[in-house]
Amino acid sequence: xxxxxxxxxxxxxxxxxxxxxxxxxxxxxxxxxxxxxxxxxxxxxxxxxxxxxxxxxxxxxxxxxxxxxxxxxxxxxxxxxxxxxxxxxxxxxxxxxxxxxxxxxxxxxxxxxxxxxxxxxxxxxxxxxxxxxxxxxxxxxxxxxxxxxxxxxxxxxxxxxxxxxxxxxxxxxxxxxxxxxxxxxxxxxxxxxxxxxx
Numbered sequence: 001x002x003x004x005x006x007x008x009x010x011x012x013x014x015x016x017x018x019x020x021x022x023x024x025x026x027x028x029x030x031x032x033x034x035x036x037x038x039x040x041x042x043x044x045x046x047x048x049x050x051x052x053x054x055x056x057x058x059x060x061x062x063x064x065x066x067x068x069x070x071x072x073x074x075x076x077x078x079x080x081x082x083x084x085x086x087x088x089x090x091x092x093x094x095x096x097x098x099x100x101x102x103x104x105x106x107x108x109x110x111x112x113x114x115x116x117x118x119x120x121x122x123x124x125x126x127x128x129x130x131x132x133x134x135x136x137x138x139x140x141x142x143x144x145x146x147x148x149x150x151x152x153x154x155x156x157x158x159x160x161x162x163x164x165x166x167x168x169x170x171x172x173x174x175x176x177x178x179x180x181x182x183x184x185x186x187x188x189x190x191x192x193x194x195x196x197x198x
Contacts, residue, residue: 024074044088047144064158
């Protein structure tokens with residue numbers, strides 16, 4: 001923690017957020033190193049994930065099996081008291097309710113400032129954003145339905161992977177409207193025996 005205090009200087013607070021997506025591969029280590037930490041595990045429709053790319057990029061960022069494997073690693077902690085798993089789509093479509101749930105989970109008093117995003121956001125611009133911070137919107141939900149050939153082929157490729165389809169189903173993404181998550185631990189262990197679950 002001391003190096004973080006040095007880096008953050010005057011901005012050091014009693015609570016801080018670190019949002020590297022790769023942290024999902026290190027949940028056990030993070031919670032061991034920081035026993036009071038709370039881990040927010042945000043999951044998203046894999047079809048939208050594998051058809052995501054940075055502005056101006058031609059290539060998609062995430063391979064279908066990477067989505068599967070990293071999601072399984074995070075879902076191993078779905079019942080852990082320090083991990084809160086929720087869907088990105090719920091955050092977008094039920095913003096106020098989900099934010100209040102998150103605030104309860106991390107044990108902070110509800111704040112209208114969070115609900116007024118991005119008015120009070122400390123980060124208003126970022127190099128990977130096409131524009132400054134904007135209010136929450138749902139334009140990237142269902143992006144995988146884009147009729148462009150590249151999107152269609154990418155989704156077709158992903159849907160040929162049984163584990164990918166299995167996960168979409170367990171997470172409620174194959175139904176309209178989305179149904180609640182129903183993660184089957186037995187299937188997960190059988191599918192990925194190399195990953196150790198607690």
